[in-house]
Amino acid sequence: MRTLLDTRLLPAIAVAAIVIVLPWFFPSAFYYRIGALVFIFALAVVGLNLLMGFAGQVSLGHAGFLGIGAYSVAIGPVYFGMPSWLSLFAGAVLSGLVAFLVGRPILRLKGHYLAVATLGFGLLVAIVLSNEAGWTGGPDGMSVPKLTLFSWSVRSADAWYWIAGTTFVGGFILALNLMQSPTGRSLQAIHDSEIASLVLGIDVASKKLTIFIISAMYASVAGSYLALFNGHVTPDVAGFLRSIELVAMVVLGGMGSIVGSLVGAIVLVVLPQVLTVFHEYEQALLGLIVMVFMIFLRRGIVPSLAAILQGWRK
Amino acid sequence: MAELLQFVFSGLTVGAIYALVALGFTLIYKASDIINFAQGEFVMLGGMMTVFGAQAGLPLPVAALLAVILTTAVGLALHRFAVAPARGATPVALIMITIGASIFLRGVAQIVFDKRFHSLPSLFGGDPIKFGGAAILPQSLVVLASATIIVVVLWLFIDRTMLGKAVIATAANRLAARLIGVDTRSIVDFSFAVSAAIGAIAGILITPIALTSYDAGTLLALKGFAAAMLGGIGSAPGAVVGGLLIGMIEAMSAGYFSSNYKDAVAFLIILVVLIFIPQGLFGRAKVERV
Numbered sequence A: 001m002r003t004l005l006d007t008r009l010l011p012a013i014a015v016a017a018i019v020i021v022l023p024w025f026f027p028s029a030f031y032y033r034i035g036a037l038v039f040i041f042a043l044a045v046v047g048l049n050l051l052m053g054f055a056g057q058v059s060l061g062h063a064g065f066l067g068i069g070a071y072s073v074a075i076g077p078v079y080f081g082m083p084s085w086l087s088l089f090a091g092a093v094l095s096g097l098v099a100f101l102v103g104r105p106i107l108r109l110k111g112h113y114l115a116v117a118t119l120g121f122g123l124l125v126a127i128v129l130s131n132e133a134g135w136t137g138g139p140d141g142m143s144v145p146k147l148t149l150f151s152w153s154v155r156s157a158d159a160w161y162w163i164a165g166t167t168f169v170g171g172f173i174l175a176l177n178l179m180q181s182p183t184g185r186s187l188q189a190i191h192d193s194e195i196a197s198l199v200l201g202i203d204v205a206s207k208k209l210t211i212f213i214i215s216a217m218y219a220s221v222a223g224s225y226l227a228l229f230n231g232h233v234t235p236d237v238a239g240f241l242r243s244i245e246l247v248a249m250v251v252l253g254g255m256g257s258i259v260g261s262l263v264g265a266i267v268l269v270v271l272p273q274v275l276t277v278f279h280e281y282e283q284a285l286l287g288l289i290v291m292v293f294m295i296f297l298r299r300g301i302v303p304s305l306a307a308i309l310q311g312w313r314k
Numbered sequence B: 001m002a003e004l005l006q007f008v009f010s011g012l013t014v015g016a017i018y019a020l021v022a023l024g025f026t027l028i029y030k031a032s033d034i035i036n037f038a039q040g041e042f043v044m045l046g047g048m049m050t051v052f053g054a055q056a057g058l059p060l061p062v063a064a065l066l067a068v069i070l071t072t073a074v075g076l077a078l079h080r081f082a083v084a085p086a087r088g089a090t091p092v093a094l095i096m097i098t099i100g101a102s103i104f105l106r107g108v109a110q111i112v113f114d115k116r117f118h119s120l121p122s123l124f125g126g127d128p129i130k131f132g133g134a135a136i137l138p139q140s141l142v143v144l145a146s147a148t149i150i151v152v153v154l155w156l157f158i159d160r161t162m163l164g165k166a167v168i169a170t171a172a173n174r175l176a177a178r179l180i181g182v183d184t185r186s187i188v189d190f191s192f193a194v195s196a197a198i199g200a201i202a203g204i205l206i207t208p209i210a211l212t213s214y215d216a217g218t219l220l221a222l223k224g225f226a227a228a229m230l231g232g233i234g235s236a237p238g239a240v241v242g243g244l245l246i247g248m249i250e251a252m253s254a255g256y257f258s259s260n261y262k263d264a265v266a267f268l269i270i271l272v273v274l275i276f277i278p279q280g281l282f283g284r285a286k287v288e289r290v
Helices: A002-025 A029-054 A063-080 A084-106 A111-131 A157-180 A182-192 A194-199 A204-230 A240-253 A258-296 A301-313 B002-032 B039-055 B060-086 B091-112 B138-160 B162-172 B174-179 B184-210 B217-231 B236-256 B259-276
Strands: A147-149 A152-154 B129-131 B134-136
Touching: A002 A029, A002 A157, A002 A258, A029 A157, A029 A182, A029 A204, A029 A240, A029 A258, A063 A084, A063 A111, A063 A204, A063 A240, A084 A111, A084 A147, A084 A204, A084 B259, A111 A240, A111 B217, A111 B259, A152 A157, A157 A182, A157 A204, A157 A258, A182 A194, A182 A204, A194 A204, A240 A258, A240 A301, A240 B091, A240 B217, A258 A301, A258 B060, A258 B091, B002 B039, B002 B134, B002 B138, B002 B162, B002 B184, B002 B217, B002 B236, B039 B060, B039 B091, B039 B184, B039 B217, B060 B091, B060 B184, B091 B217, B134 B138, B138 B162, B138 B184, B138 B236, B162 B174, B162 B184, B174 B184, B217 B236, B217 B259, B236 B259
Parallel strands: none
Antiparallel strands: A147 A152, B129 B134
């Protein structure tokens, strides 16, 4: 029992340690900014990984939920006078509700059909956000009021680093526990064979819907953070490229590896920053690196490296 | 009535382009089970290379031919250097590779060409032809005629030649195809090359109407993918019908409803269709073995 507890908590402790130790090596506030962005994206990616890596359901429209969360903290305070933190919760609830309504019909679809349906959903959100200019400011977006907690206005990058880091660790532990729960185990069964799990008496439809809702809420919270952190939000947050970016982080880090979600987010947040040195070549290099990673570490960075390490030990 | 005719024509024109992109998706999927998200970049490359070839002083037909040949080479290279080395990877990993390739090609196009919008002169001039009260661009007719020719030639080829039958065999069962002596790797090579060529032609055809730029491929890939799925993935007639349908829906909703929401209407209808017909219009339901 003790060892079981240890192995289960070990990754969580390691990640928490990383969050705490990392700032010692930060030479400037800019690094806190990057760190905060990494954790914000990693949060969304953990959620998406629950859906993709564990339940085996693809979503090419997850940025739609990122968008709902982002615009909640923009519209809530401006039009309804709601405090930002309350808007964040409202956004998460709204995302869960939307996921519930959308998820029921489209999660019956499989493989590429599910991909195109979720893609359509994401696009719908992005289109609505850029066309309802009266509420959202249209394609130019709108500014987001700063987060205020107990009359303390959060604006500095290091404050955001700690908020995002803490939330990420929380989301990380939640995801780990979820995967060990009966729901998590049935999801993995669904991943392996939907029909077999149906025969075993697993309520496949409701399990898939549950995880879809949870992953939508992860994305929504991440979207809210992103908007509050940037102080500005545009419909791009819900766009197709954002959805692809999230999927890329999941796949690059490793499907089904929660630690991989963090690694995927680190790679795809930090890499573009490094590549800005190369100016024009940035996009070409980014594409090239994604290809090379996927060709040589096809199961994702963390699972592939783990397999290599295991090979050495033997 | 004239209005309706006008919308029908613009819908068919755009729809024909979507259909060609969808055919590209279908061909590669048939031969290799891969969804190639760089399909839109083939379209972009065809258009951009022709534009820059013409700017460099080449006659338009020569520039167009060169663009098709070069894009075909890019398609082959994509398979040889990116997709083939990752054989046996999961479908999602393969999709990520093609997405990486699409980002890469976009990045390269940005450097080699530029970031501006470009157009091409139409072969038959820009004066619209009056027909039943509607004004039709000559280029629209070129698009429709070329798309029809491509579809017919492709069909004849697949149906009547040995190589075409090898493609069908590969699509049906790769292992069995290999056992009867089909070089399946060359078949997949071939499907990438043909898809790239079709994409490039689509790009050249649409540029006089819709402009092109280094990032024009993304949206076209999306629409083409959606069209292929609407028709039922892996079904060539489905791809054509799906493409034309999406073009028509867009044109109608832009004309009668709101041009801002034309994409939204198109995807809404796709969602509804898929909810009621989960395998697409022409797709076959897959039976899962346990």
